Ligand SMILES: Cc1cc2nc3c(=O)[nH]c(=O)nc-3n(C[C@H](O)[C@H](O)[C@H](O)COP(=O)(O)OP(=O)(O)OC[C@H]3O[C@@H](n4cnc5c(N)ncnc54)[C@H](O)[C@@H]3O)c2cc1C
């Protein structure tokens with residue numbers, strides 16, 4: 013092997029400039045460390061360029077379309093003429109470009125050294141980029157994830173992933189969405205709002221199978237009402253492409269036809285060929301295995317974000333990045349367990365949850381030691397005004413704190429802040445019930461749920 | 473005076489079935505008390521029939537109109553054809569009717585005795601309704617408020633209050649809104665969204681003068697951008713009506729003309745002629761004076777809601793009603809000070825605040841003992857997607873807890889839940905900063921503000 | 933920017949979660965007099981209730 017040119021040395025050298033990597037970089041610089049950040053594509057990673065941000069722009073355009081469609085109901089005479097996907101994309105790309113510019117300015121302004129190019133871990137303290145060896149007293153692996161497919165299912169032509177779906181400049185007549193998880197239901201929701209005929213295929217027993225059973229019920233009922241079709245409980249077998257579109261077959265022989273198929277079966281870790289295993293890092297099906305303080309067990313190598321097994325969310329990446337920077341600086345930060353990370357799914361109706369669902373709580377505390385309450389948004393004035401149904405569900409340990417909050421309904425994603433404080437601070441329903449919430453908000457539904465669980469519902 | 477027929481006796485007899493009165497009734501029944509509730513008009517009071525609920529329905533229709541107007545920006549080609557006020561009212565009235573039906577069912581189902589008719593306090597334990605004397609071991613006065621006017625300013629014709637504004641079946645070309653407080657800015661916002669030319673006249677130095685200075689600045693700037701005109705700092709002198717409309721004159725001689733004038737200068741207590749003074753209750757400019765536990769000092773008479781000096785909000789009424797029911801039942805409930813009651817103004821942009829503003833905090837703790845931070849929503853992805861600016865401002869006691877949260881921006885009213893827990897639970901910025909918020913939400917702006925105030929901004 | 937260490941931050945404020953601090957305040961208890969038995973000396977709800985019980989036996 014040829015000699016490599018010697019590059020800079022840093023206190024912290026980070027491989028990957030997505031949510032996890034750049035948050036680590038920003039926190040490390042604040043703590044007075046020198047930081048090198050290796051990025052082969054664009055700072056901001058999946059979340060900014062192909063994930064959170066562009067999808068939420070589409071979802072807002074979808075909301076505007078739905079408002080137009082339902083305007084007459086509230087006395088606003090509106091005609092929805094068309095969805096102009098070129099303009100939708102221009103709007104979406106404008107949002108991404110604005111955030112990207114801001115992030116670049118921030119990263120550079122703080123004095124973080126950005127090293128452009130594809131990096132590879134070549135020793136426990138070395139990352140090689142374009143033939144140059146950069147060293148770090150500490151290394152953070154943050155190479156993120158990519159859209160997975162199923163064995164034998166090839167992406168291409170009319171079989172696409174979210175990456176292609178985000179750049180499409182036309183609307184198909186019909187789509188099969190393979191996978192009823194977060195990404196699948198979000199795209200299904202957008203397309204339906206844009207007038208596309210949508211069918212979701214999910215092998216598990218229900219859509220969003222990780223959510224609380226009560227939430228799943230409402231989502232499925234509402235999707236049905238919206239005309240979003242779905243087939244759950246039977247696994248996918250294969251797909252054929254023809255000039256007209258795609259034909260998907262399930263293991264039970266059932267078939268579905270559409271113009272396109274979106275594969276949304278999860279995200280795999282981007283770790284292949286990056287030298288992790290060679291450096292002695294423990295891997296499991298491509299994921300990097302760490303201890304609960306995100307250390308890999310090799311040298312001073314840490315890992316954060318989607319390559320660490322657990323829920324793949326941008327803010328979990330932020331949190332892990334900050335955590336590792338503080339850990340390296342000796343601040344001994346507190347571990348936040350995945351279960352207490354807030355989760356939002358931005359389809360309509362939105363889903364938001366934090367903490368244990370009822371089933372998980374019963375497994376942990378025993379059936380007889382768990383209490384829960386469901387407040388129906390039918391009783392909530394602001395939700396009636398918005399025309400949304402849904403529920404707010406609180407789960408508590410009997411005579412103990414609230415251990416989970418689960419919500420569904422238009423816009424309830426924004427309620428996750430209060431829910432998260434309640435669960436993370438181990439508040440009792442009584443603590444929340446004693447504070448009256450503002451009227452008329454959707455937020456007051458949380459107050460009603462807390463009052464009900466504390467044994468004194470106001471409107472119930 | 474003729475003998476009065478003797479009616480029932482109750483543990484608790486309540487005069488007025490608005491927010492304060494009915495909340496007291498519901499809580500009292502839960503606590504095993506017998507309850508009589510006297511109402512001369514409709515259960516639910518101002519909030520349900522002429523206040524919170526109908527105005528928020530209008531504001532949602534306004535939002536739908538704004539979305540239509542701005543649809544092209546997000547790629548949704550929409551034509552806003554007209555606002556059909558008859559249909560808007562049908563929608564609004566449908567929401568009110570639904571909530572009203574629910575409330576009536578709830579009140580009756582729980583076994584609360586509703587006494588229909590106008591009541592008068594005729595002894596310390598007696599309310600007389602249609603010639604019948606009802607007695608209560610405890611009495612709660614909850615007769616609410618009405619739209620005030622100014623001395624010499626007569627309501628009628630083209631000079632209206634919110635009561636008439638809520639039943640109008642047409643849109644005026646132009647409106648003068650007298651008063652830039654909560655109700656004034658909400659109607660101004662609705663009318664502007666419906667295409668009406670709006671001018672607000674406010675005698676104080678600014679719109680929403682009770683809010684934090686930073687919030688006021690953003691509101692005024694945004695209203696200006698929306699084309700809502702306003703004249704602040706000069707008092708109103710008088711108004712003339714003609715066939716064409718109204719002409720308002722300020723004390724400096726400036727005049728404004730429009731088709732209509734809405735008088736929104738505050739709400740006065742509905743207490744005249746109800747026998748309160750005769751019973752010995754202390755009154756001040758029509759308000760009922762109580763101690764901090766809402767007792768009037770006479771017999772077992774309490775007062776709740778808008779007749780008690782302080783912020784006139786429905787949920788403060790709820791809270792006071794619940795408080796008094798619990799007080800009577802001997803539960804010794806904790807007093808929630810007005811300052812810690814959450815406040816939301818539902819114009820666009822929305823304003824939400826709880827706790828002390830910066831000026832109040834400095835008066836309380838001294839200038840050098842207060843720290844604050846403003847997080848600009850320009851940095852918040854979801855707000856960019858929604859196309860809203862605004863700020864999230866946290867005020868803390870130096871090295872101490874957060875004592876106030878002040879927010880402005882579309883939809884930020886729903887953030888008040890988290891803000892309220894932070895302020896009421898006296899959380900430190902560090903307590904909040906250690907919990908990462910969900911991305912991409914508007915809610916994460918609260919996390920960023922907390923991180924900044926804790927000395928470690930994530931994106932800043 | 934001045935960065936406080938976690939230890940400094942924690943020394944500055946009572947060692948408990950916000951709702952527990954509020955509980956203590958509602959009962960007019962001084963947190964600095966309550967011994968924490970939670971993780972890293974955190975004052976728990978039980979600590980507050982036990983302390984309250986000592987002061988005012990039910
Ligand atoms: C469609 C979609 C919607 C989503 N919506 C949400 C949402 O609403 N909320 C949410 O919280 N999460 C959402 N996510 C998930 C979120 O995007 C991820 O959890 C997050 O991006 C993970 O951050 P990361 O830093 O681990 O990885 P990434 O963001 O994937 O970043 C990894 C970075 O490393 C770079 N890199 C990789 N290998 C190398 C190399 N060898 N050399 C140099 N650079 C390299 C990549 O170019 C990339 O920039 C969504 C994801 C998708 C796909």
Ligand SMILES: Cc1cc2nc3c(=O)[nH]c(=O)nc-3n(C[C@H](O)[C@H](O)[C@H](O)COP(=O)(O)OP(=O)(O)OC[C@H]3O[C@@H](n4cnc5c(N)ncnc54)[C@H](O)[C@@H]3O)c2cc1C
Pocket residue numbers: 451452487488489490491492493510511512513514515516517518519520522523524525527589590591592614615616617634655742746776777778779784785786787788789818
């Ligand atoms: C346009 C407008 C918008 C508003 N928006 C909001 C908002 O968004 N959020 C918010 O929190 N607050 C809002 N408010 C304020 C809110 O409506 C009041 O704070 C709340 O209604 C006060 O409750 P209350 O029980 O004290 O009085 P009220 O709701 O006024 O109820 C009093 C009741 O007593 C009855 N009554 C009076 N005298 C007698 C008598 N002699 N005999 C029998 N019955 C009697 C009345 O008929 C009435 O039903 C708004 C008010 C207005 C006008």
